Amino acid sequence: MAERIVLETARTILRPFQITDGADLYEFSRERRVADAAGWAPHKSVEDSQKMILSVFSAPHTFAVVEKGSGKVIGSAGFTAQSRGSFASSDEIGYALHPDWWGRGIMTEVVRELIRYGFMDRELEAIWCSHYVENPASCRVIEKCGFSYVTEETLMDHTGEHRTRFYVLLRQQWKGAGHG
Numbered sequence: 001m002a003e004r005i006v007l008e009t010a011r012t013i014l015r016p017f018q019i020t021d022g023a024d025l026y027e028f029s030r031e032r033r034v035a036d037a038a039g040w041a042p043h044k045s046v047e048d049s050q051k052m053i054l055s056v057f058s059a060p061h062t063f064a065v066v067e068k069g070s071g072k073v074i075g076s077a078g079f080t081a082q083s084r085g086s087f088a089s090s091d092e093i094g095y096a097l098h099p100d101w102w103g104r105g106i107m108t109e110v111v112r113e114l115i116r117y118g119f120m121d122r123e124l125e126a127i128w129c130s131h132y133v134e135n136p137a138s139c140r141v142i143e144k145c146g147f148s149y150v151t152e153e154t155l156m157d158h159t160g161e162h163r164t165r166f167y168v169l170l171r172q173q174w175k176g177a178g179h180g
Contacts, residue, residue: 012066017063037135085128
């Protein structure tokens with residue numbers, strides 16, 4: 001399993017996934033609207049979700065998004081180990097959220113904490129983020145967090161081709177905005 005890093009926002013705790021999170025992960029990962037936006041196939045069982053925890057979500061800098069009040073896993077967020085551009089150190093943020101928590105600003109809160117962690121603790125030079133064009137809610141999260149549009153590419157996933165917009169936030173840009 002991943003290194004035991006725990007981060008916190010006003011309403012969430014970001015911690016490594018545990019195999020026991022399978023049922024909570026399945027609850028939102030089986031939803032086509034979540035899976036399609038995240039670029040994975042909808043999970044068909046708790047076992048599918050547990051396999052995802054062991055294979056993908058056990059990677060370093062990948063977190064279960066836990067709602068503080070209930071202790072329930074309501075999302076996933078973290079760094080994808082995808083470097084872009086000519087930066088000495090960069091990584092890309094990816095995330096998914098249970099639809100019951102959409103529209104509440106939770107993912108914006110989570111991404112802001114990941115940015116702080118990426119620049120301050122991991123000492124990244126640049127952080128990337130992307131969204132499928134057909135996902136305007138993710139675009140709003142990215143823009144609220146201060147990322148700048150860079151390019152659009154066509155990517156393939158299990159559902160076919162998607163126009164995908166890429167954004168970057170530089171450490172110097174982030175610090176210049178009064179952070180760090």
